[in-house]
Amino acid sequence: MEENIAILIADLSGYTALTEAHGATSAADLIDKYVSIVEDCLIGSSVLKERTGDEVMIVAECADHLLTTAVMIMKNTSSEHNFLQVHGGLHYGTVLKRNNSYFGSTINLTARIAAEANPGSFLCSVDFIEALNDKSICTFQSKGAYRFKNVNEEKEVAEIVNAATNLLAIDPICKMLILDKTLAIQHPEKADLFFCSQTCLDIFDKYQSVNPNIDR
Structure with missing residues (x-):
């Protein structure tokens, strides 16, 4: 069954460096804290669908709900002392749902967008912005057209502005x-x-x- 959903993929910047400096136990404790923060930030239809190591995938029927979730994650992780910065990507498109799992190029593109995000920032596709009902939830800064691996066309992306992280x-x-x-x-x-x-x-x-x- 195919359906249109909003997807957020995010992970921690510097997780490998943290593990090397402080050991596996400290890294595992930080992951537990990270997942707890993410779960507390889920808004509306947003659901924590998958987690692999420090990477999370959150899906939502409503793009507005997912954007609010992303903003909350940025805010709450950046207010944690001795924590890592989060970076991620948001996209909206068609996926195949089978056995309660999602498949398709939409997920792959979301992951590639997330990989381009700098520490402390979230990038999103124009498709995601166009799926929003309320574009005043936050401010977007255009980052221009990106060419992603195994994607035929260039994709316009924008950054969710989070000025607070620049002061840390x-x-x-x-x-x-x-x-x-x-x-x-x-x-x-x-x-x-x-x-x-x-x-x-x-x-x-x-x-x-x-x-x-x-x-x-």
Whole structure:
């Protein structure tokens, strides 16, 4: 059975770096927190359909519901101290539903859009924007036409503007968000660098001692 749905695919930026810096247990705890945040952000017809590692796929019958869910995820993850930034993609199109699973190029394109999003940002297709009933939910900034692998035509995409993330500091080692700089560890020589822990500062200094001309 084919149907039109809105799809959001999102994952955590820097998850591998976090795992390397803090270990599997800390990474698993963060994933649990991430999924809990996502579940609390589900609006209206939005449903958490699949989760693989740090990647989630959320679907909704109504694009407005999914956009609101995405905005809530961006807001709530960016307000978590010592957390990772989220990036994702949103698209609207036809999928094949079979045995409670979804198939089709719409899902593949959503994943490719998500892969192009920078940390802390969500990209969406023009198809998704056109499916909205209320385009005033947030502001969109056009990013122009993208060419995606295995997609014949270029696709216009736009970014959901989330200015708050530009004000955050990010641990350069594990990529965690630093919301309260008074609780973080500042680099003794680099005033603009903050770390979630002494462990990350030590890793940074060790890396710099080997590669002095490279910033992580």
